[in-house]
């Protein structure tokens with residue numbers, strides 16, 4: 001479906017063409033002056049402009065030139081009577097896509113539109129790729145290790161496809177960054193990228209956020225609200241922490257992925273949604289499958305194209321480049337990263353991955369506002385490293401130490417077990433095991 005403006009000073013022809021194109025499923029509007037077309041395009045540039053050549057007020061050539069200035073991505077078709085074919089050919093030099101000789105039948109015009117649409121798709125695909133590469137796929141996802149190269153290759157491989165992508169990786173490994181890259185390299189690059197974190201939104205709100213609602217759907221629904229599925233139409237919907245999606249919504253999501261239609265809450269009509277789904281998880285979903293908290297059929301739908309992100313500790317050779325890149329992003333020079341500081345960064349285990357690296361460097365730039373960052377500016381404060389000096393009584397045995405750390409993690413995460421497990425660098429399941437062993441479970445909510 002293309003958005004099309006038709007301009008012909010003969011109102012009858014205008015109406016007729018509009019009706020025929022709308023019938024064929026296009027979003028078409030007929031106007032009788034070039035002025036109106038330019039006004040419209042100013043707010044909402046059409047994919048295609050079909051204009052008559054000879055018109056009194058503003059002729060087709062002037063309209064073509066002005067349209068190309070205002071909206072370079074609009075493809076222009078010129079309609080002309082046989083007598084002025086030469087002029088029509090001339091318009092192609094001025095940037096028209098093609099011309100069509102009057103009188104023509106609808107079939108002919110529809111074929112031409114189809115051809116334009118496929119050219120547009122190709123062009124968008126190329127532009128998406130090109131602009132992304134120009135903006136530096138290699139700069140943005142920093143790293144030259146085999147592991148990160150493999151990730152970049154996967155992003156390129158999937159760029160021509162619409163398949164759902166599932167990104168896995170520990171916290172801070174760049175899942176959102178990669179989700180964005182998948183979007184930017186796809187043919188949807190110019191459409192919206194809508195990210196939503198399934199763990200951050202309460203279950204009751206999540207459904208209305210995703211599906212939207214009609215006015216009066218529930219108490220408090222004073223206006224109609226579009227859901228994220230609709231907002232992401234034409235682009236990519238990124239569902240972060242998909243493992244936290246409640247069961248009730250899992251079956252609904254599955255249905256969306258089967259039919260690409262949604263029904264807003266309180267609505268009667270199904271709405272088509274044209275989305276590409278990218279999801280991410282930092283927990284192994286296989287565990288959730290075993291526990292029965294994640295639907296297997298949904299898992300297979302989401303996991304068509306998996307991308308696993310390596311933790312920073314498994315690609316230590318990238319720490320230097322990444323550190324320098326992050327410093328540059330903070331307005332410093334890459335060379336500000338001193339040798340001894342770098343060595344300290346390289347031996348650390350980075351439970352919070354690149355995000356933690358960024359935080360550590362951010363602090364360093366505060367304590368050292370200019371010049372080289374030195375070893376003493378690098379403060380590494382995660383649990384694993386600081387537990388021994390951070391309030392743990394002397395002379396604990398290993399079990400007591402572990403208990404102490406779990407207790408602390410739960411305190412920091414305000415009782416959130418997933419978060420605590422993440423802080424401790426263990427799986428949720430492993431945390432549950434230890435909670436039971438140390439009989440700490442009742443502390444979770446304290």
Ligand SMILES: Nc1ncnc2c1ncn2[C@@H]1O[C@H](COP(=O)(O)OP(=O)(O)OP(=O)(O)O)[C@@H](O)[C@H]1O
Pocket residue numbers: 140141142143148169170171172173174175176177178282322325354355358
């Ligand atoms: N390879 C990389 N190159 C450059 N920057 C990176 C890279 N990986 C991650 N980052 C940066 O690190 C930060 C964290 O990345 P991101 O938010 O994508 O991680 P995440 O995996 O989604 O984390 P979480 O699971 O906590 O949501 C961001 O600022 C991101 O730009």
Ligand SMILES: [Mg+2]
Pocket residue numbers: 175176240
């Ligand atoms: Mg994230």
